[in-house]
Amino acid sequence: MKYIHYGHKNFDIKKFDKIENRPLSVKPLGGFWGSREDTDIGWLQWCTGNEFCMERLETSFTFTLSKNAKVLTIDNFTQLKDLPLNTDSPIDVPMSWVTLDFEKLAKEYDAIEVLLSKDWNKLYFGLYGWDCDSILIFNPSIVIEEK
Numbered sequence: 587m588k589y590i591h592y593g594h595k596n597f598d599i600k601k602f603d604k605i606e607n608r609p610l611s612v613k614p615l616g617g618f619w620g621s622r623e624d625t626d627i628g629w630l631q632w633c634t635g636n637e638f639c640m641e642r643l644e645t646s647f648t649f650t651l652s653k654n655a656k657v658l659t660i661d662n663f664t665q666l667k668d669l670p671l672n673t674d675s676p677i678d679v680p681m682s683w684v685t686l687d688f689e690k691l692a693k694e695y696d697a698i699e700v701l702l703s704k705d706w707n708k709l710y711f712g713l714y715g716w717d718c719d720s721i722l723i724f725n726p727s728i729v730i731e732e733k
Contacts, residue, residue, distance in 0.1 A: 588732070589620035589649050589721055592629055593642035597649060602726040605692040607672045612713045614688035618723040623648060625719045627703045632718040648732040651697070655728040657721070658691065661701040663708035684712045692724035 591597070603616035621628030633639050651657065660666065670687040691698060699721040702709045710716075723729060 587650065588623045589651075590623045590628070590630070590646055591618070591620040591649065592633075592646045593639070594647065595645055596647050597726075597729050597731045599726050599729075605688045605724050607674065607687060607689050609672075609674060610685075612683050612685055612715050614722075617688075618726060618729065619720055620649065620723070621718060621720050625703065627719050629718055629720065650730045650732065652728045652730060655696045655725075656694070657697045657699055658695045659699045659701065660709070660713075661704035663705050663712050666712055683714055688722075688724070696725040696728045697721055697723045 597618070602618055605617050606615040608615050619629070621630070625631075630643060633643055658669075666684045666686070669684075670690040672685045672687040672689075688698075699719075700709065700713060700716050701719050702713070702716060703719050
């Protein structure tokens with residue numbers, strides 16, 4: 587599988603920040619984001635459709651993952667019920683949101699890939715803020731930049 591990352595010319599491991607849970611959010615701090623290069627609902631399509639960060643689309647690079655990468659792929663809402671939750675929020679988040687414990691997941695997996703397009707109505711609102719099919723890298727050593 588080939589992925590694409592927008593906004594940078596290449597992968598710089600020195601800029602990689604460790605995954606950290608973020609209160610009130612379905613997305614963590616840190617990590618490294620990308621989308622499948624061949625998806626119809628990736629970062630390129632989302633940004634273009636919403637006129638968001640258009641200047642960042644001018645710079646990109648492609649990458650693959652090492653063969654031994656352990657990736658948690660989520661393509662339906664029911665998968666979320668078996669995953670660890672981040673319950674450290676100071677106030678309640680909307681009931682439809684699922685706030686995963688990314689710090690725990692990062693101990694077991696190298697990355698998480700969410701394919702919203704496979705279960706759009708439920709996954710989009712459950713992981714509100716992911717916006718498109720995307721992969722979040724927890725472990726930078728699995729990234730193999732394409733030349």
